[in-house]
Amino acid sequence: MTFDLGRTSAFAALLIVLAGYWLVFRPLEATLADRYAELDVARASIERRLALARRISPLERERTELETQLRRTHATVSGAESVERFLRDAAAVSARDRVAVESVAGAVGQPAVAVARAPQAVILDELPLDITLRGHYGDVIRAVRDLGNGQVPARLTLASLGVADRRPGERPNINATFHATLLREPDAATLPRLHPL
């Protein structure tokens, strides 16, 4: 067997190239790929932030507008003030729509609760009340519509409606009990953080 210098040196050169590929080129290329990915993420983040920053003025305007709207609906008042305003509404509606408010009661077994559509997204506090109205069928319906459009944001659903006992000299009337749920913004301490849309 003879020593072939050409083949041996070619083999050595091949080994050097392979070692260079495995020990130098591949690790550095991997690091470079990581760096490129990091830069892409950083660039995307900056673009997103700049886009969001451009929305600051419109968002501020919208927030002011929404706060004004909500103040107008008295959704920001305290619980006691909500109830007071609702009772004033009920008295006004009673006089205007010729219905009698037979009773107003805090809904038993339904304490004030926070409405949550999503597990941690408490949007509004609910104050449940039951209100019973007595009057003519059409008048009661009109009164409930007026109460729903009253000063306090409220959701009214029928609990029961039935023929009322006839009192002397009275037209046939109905008694209608509605679940009234007064809606108000939660106190600042319990305000939720919602995920932006």
Added chain:
Amino acid sequence: MIRFNYHPSPFERFLDDTPAVALFERLRVPLAIIAAALLGVAGTWSVETQRMAQLEAQRATLQVRLHATAAGDDRAQRLLADVTRLRAVRERIAAGRRDVIVATNTIASIGNDLPPQTWLTALGSTPAGDWTIGGRSTRVGEIGTMLRRVQSLDRGATARLISIAATGRAGRILDFVIGWERRP
């Protein structure tokens, strides 16, 4: 004692058989090949290192820009969260008001569309939106008409007759109860 190597390796034989000058001549090309290989690896390392340095410089610039935009981003995120919450509140209030209109319209529809000789005695509803309609009629056929009319109020709901019972003098008046279930 002198030792003789009777079986030299091919490399030893190659060195023994080749004079020094001829050895250099013969090694020149192989050394050049190896040097070229080493040069190639070194060149690659150099280029990659240069690229890395450029990327590091770009990364540093982007970090500065990221830091500069952080305050504005926090403010925008807070604003966005506020606006999202306020929109949700407004929508809930609007939905509450719509519910009142729907409820009163339903009551009005049921009461205004009674068949002849039929009248309501009781209405009830559950939070799930199911209704119970109690009434009286002098004709059993009109109770069927009532059932059909209740069904036609909402195609997505199911009206079903729960009971009919004769009452009053001589059983001429019929008490009926209709259940009206709204599917979600």
